[in-house]
Amino acid sequence: MSAMTQTPPLPPLNRQFVSHFGEMGSRWGINRTVGQIYALLYLSPRALNAEEISETLEFSRSNVSMGLKELQSWRLVNLRHHPGDRREYFEAPQDVWEIFRRLAEERRRREIEPTQSMLRSALLEEASSDDERHAQQRMQEMYELIEKLMTWFDDVQRLKPETAMQLMGMGAAVTRVLDFKDRLIGGKGKAAKDASSTEPPAGA
Template sequence: MPLSPLSPTTQKFVLHWGEMGSRWGVNRTVAQIHALVFCSPSPVNAEEIADTLEVARSNVSNSLKELQAWGLLRVVHLPADRRDHFVAHQDIWEIFRVVMDERKKRELDPTLQVLRECAAESAQDGALDASTRQKMEGMLEFMEIFMRAYDDFKQLPTPTLKRLLKAGGSIAQFLGPDKKAAKR
């Protein structure tokens, strides 16, 4: 049985979350299920999800497993109901952290590994142009700085992270202009 009919706003949100997910490399149905469970005021079971989104039960089952693997959903049990029900993290900051960690593991960590391998191999590659080597080294330096900053930021408590992000350009003004960059 489907959940009570979704409001137009909830339906718009669920559909858009699916679109955004597909742009980020996440299966559209996986993202829609996450949005639906996130918005639900109570735990939902797989049959309700399948009926509400009008997708195959097997697709829902696989999507739920993926969302659980990411740590975005968890199983809860209701009295007198043997089925698994699902709830989503409700803290948007925690959701953001989970998604960023997964993206880092899947995309950035392998890229950093390849860049490090290229840097190590470049000294023995006689056919490698010096300007290409310099570009690769610059990319490696950028990625290492970015990854260290990410690791530092992800450890911050949510209130501190909020203040930091709200400060935005004020931090750059506080730090002042980069004298080396101004000379270039």
């Protein structure tokens, strides 16, 4: 590439963000390179081609190609073509909620659904010992929790982005209401218990 078309270096703030995503990538179960490529595309005001990504991050073209394929498999990047340009350009979805939704859907498909399938199969088997019956009871509890979470997830997925953001913003208020309800019910239960303990025995 000529000096006139050379990709400019990342500003310090952008580089800090990209570096952090690379470090966190391994903790999230993705390659460091993939994390940095995604962070670069997320901050970029325009779609970038593989050569620009390679030059900016100083990665080999093969690593960039593999990283982009991984991001495409997660549906975290969109492919774009420019008129008169045979190269492929990549960009991250602009809507942050859409990014979260796609990531959550893929993690569900790859991680949660196989676990649900395994639990269903295990619960259909006939327990042959007390240990297996106890194990099935524990698995049933896990299965029911996952089912409730997935039902909630499906409900949230159908919401408009602005409605979903409002719902998340209500988290603290909902927690306070539920806490008040628990204390109220707990207080009534305690009062009823205390009252019953002071009643004289029958026939006294």
